[in-house]
Amino acid sequence: xxxxxxxxxxxxxxxxxxxxxxxxxxxxxxxxxxxxxxxxxxxxxxxxxxxxxxxxxxxxxxxxxxxxxxxxxxxxxxxxxxxxxxxxxxxxxxxxxxxxxxxxxxxxxxxxxxxxxxxxxxxxxxxxxxxxxxxxxxxxxxxxxxxxxxxxxxxxxxxxxxxxxxxxxxxxxxxxxxxxxxxxxxxxxxxxxxxxxxxxxxxxxxxxxxxxxxxxxxxxxxxxxxxxxxxxxxxxxxxxxxxxxxxxxxxxxxxxxxxxxxxxxxxxxxxxxxxxxxxxxxxxxxxxxxxxxxxxxxxxxxxxxxxxxxxxxxxxxxxxxxxxxxxxxxxxxxxxxxxxxxxxxxxxxxxxxxxxxxxxxxxxxxxxxxxxxxxxxxxxxxxxxxxxxxxxxxxxxxxxxxxxxxxxxxxxxxxxxxxxxxxxxxxxxxxxxxxxxxxxxxxxxxxxxxxxxxxxxxxxxxxxxxxxxxxxxxxxxxxxxxxxxxxxxx
Numbered sequence: 001x002x003x004x005x006x007x008x009x010x011x012x013x014x015x016x017x018x019x020x021x022x023x024x025x026x027x028x029x030x031x032x033x034x035x036x037x038x039x040x041x042x043x044x045x046x047x048x049x050x051x052x053x054x055x056x057x058x059x060x061x062x063x064x065x066x067x068x069x070x071x072x073x074x075x076x077x078x079x080x081x082x083x084x085x086x087x088x089x090x091x092x093x094x095x096x097x098x099x100x101x102x103x104x105x106x107x108x109x110x111x112x113x114x115x116x117x118x119x120x121x122x123x124x125x126x127x128x129x130x131x132x133x134x135x136x137x138x139x140x141x142x143x144x145x146x147x148x149x150x151x152x153x154x155x156x157x158x159x160x161x162x163x164x165x166x167x168x169x170x171x172x173x174x175x176x177x178x179x180x181x182x183x184x185x186x187x188x189x190x191x192x193x194x195x196x197x198x199x200x201x202x203x204x205x206x207x208x209x210x211x212x213x214x215x216x217x218x219x220x221x222x223x224x225x226x227x228x229x230x231x232x233x234x235x236x237x238x239x240x241x242x243x244x245x246x247x248x249x250x251x252x253x254x255x256x257x258x259x260x261x262x263x264x265x266x267x268x269x270x271x272x273x274x275x276x277x278x279x280x281x282x283x284x285x286x287x288x289x290x291x292x293x294x295x296x297x298x299x300x301x302x303x304x305x306x307x308x309x310x311x312x313x314x315x316x317x318x319x320x321x322x323x324x325x326x327x328x329x330x331x332x333x334x335x336x337x338x339x340x341x342x343x344x345x346x347x348x349x350x351x352x353x354x355x356x357x358x359x360x361x362x363x364x365x366x367x368x369x370x371x372x373x374x375x376x377x378x379x380x381x382x383x384x385x386x387x388x389x390x391x392x393x394x395x396x397x398x399x400x401x402x403x404x405x406x407x408x409x410x411x412x413x414x415x416x417x418x419x420x421x422x423x424x425x426x427x428x429x430x431x432x433x434x435x436x437x438x439x440x441x442x443x444x445x446x447x448x449x450x451x452x453x454x455x456x457x458x459x460x461x462x463x464x465x466x467x468x469x470x471x472x473x474x475x476x477x478x479x480x481x482x483x484x485x486x487x488x489x490x
Contacts, residue, residue, distance in 0.1 A: 018042065019101075058190040064081050106129055106130075138411060164341075176199075185343065191341065203333050212271075289451045316328040363382070391466070410482065429488050
């Protein structure tokens with residue numbers, strides 16, 4: 001197929017949104033392969049994505065270090081089994097530096113609108129730091145990048161200090177303050193133990209308890225790190241053991257949810273060992289199958305809740321006043337600082353309203369009944385748009401970096417397919433996307449995530465739109481070879 005000449009030559013071949021694992025991983029492969037001009041558009045003033053933004057006390061990853069890193073860019077010097085935020089942030093900056101990506105990054109460039117120009121077959125990307133035109137647009141902005149503020153009456157009336165955990169304000173000294181933490185999930189269980197001894201009082205407002213298992217963290221010994229440096233095979237085997245150990249969890253999450261009872265017994269024992277008060281035990285024990293919501297890991301969450309100055313509040317929040325938080329039982333707790341550990345837009349992310357495909361339609365309008373894509377990467381009606389960490393690529397059991405690498409390789413193959421065909425555009429066929437998602441949802445219906453709880457894995461329609469329903473090696477196999485018949489080349 002002979003391509004018609006562009007009426008307008010794009011500034012770059014590929015524009016990439018974001019500089020976390022996804023954006024940097026995409027840029028590294030483009031640079032290694034060569035022949036494509038690219039730019040990374042980053043709203044902040046440094047790379048790092050999630051691990052730049054989430055710098056609250058105690059921030060860390062719940063996937064082991066040697067698996068939560070790029071396979072081709074290993075770090076033999078991880079200090080612990082589970083990486084902390086400072087180490088991950090440093091790792092990502094080192095990636096950008098080692099692979100020479102900084103000259104390709106435009107900082108301070110927050111997305112304002114991305115629009116597919118059907119006349120010129122290119123993307124017009126308007127940012128707070130100017131406009132870029134690109135033949136292809138790669139969204140590497142992350143699945144958990146935009147903080148979600150709670151819809152609580154009076155939230156703007158509060159006269160004290162308030163901030164979201166992902167936008168931690170280190171200028172506020174919590175020493176001797178009356179502090180409230182709204183939320184009791186992944187971020188809260190990390191930050192609460194770090195601040196409880198500073199605060200005069202600490203009130204943690206819990207809507208739904210989470211299943212928590214022991215963290216099992218430890219420092220790597222100097223001899224282990226030396227072995228990883230000198231014998232790459234030892235590091236590779238260590239990584240492989242971690243990978244397959246985590247992959248086994250899919251047996252209970254997707255294939256037979258009854259198998260999750262083993263994990264649940266571990267979590268129940270963790271509560272019995274760490275929580276002595278029967279009333280508190282009841283408050284922190286979920287009434288749903290473990291795995292239905294994200295399984296958390298912590299050794300110090302339950303002890304923190306039992307400090308003399310701490311309390312767990314399970315009554316619903318009625319309103320936020322000028323001086324504190326009033327619960328539905330009428331009690332007002334006056335506080336000086338409110339920290340909202342209320343998560344992110346895993347579904348209905350506001351960025352979807354900024355991306356316009358054919359006929360000006362937005363991703364948000366396409367996704368009114370739930371986000372969907374083909375292999376989480378391409379969306380019908382949005383030519384030359386590629387998503388990393390797109391719909392149904394999230395994981396409940398292992399490292400997202402593995403999925404990102406698989407998607408990056410897929411995008412590289414799709415770019416090559418379009419170029420070899422001499423085509424101007426590539427997009428997945430609508431019928432292919434629909435069939436794929438129908439099968440996906442049928443498979444998800446039998447998973448542990450569909451056993452009755454509500455979670456951020458679900459769209460408000462009830463569809464589970466965040467998670468991949470299977471082994472990650474299945475996804476890798478599906479993305480290794482591109483099915484040309486699934487796409488429309490134009």
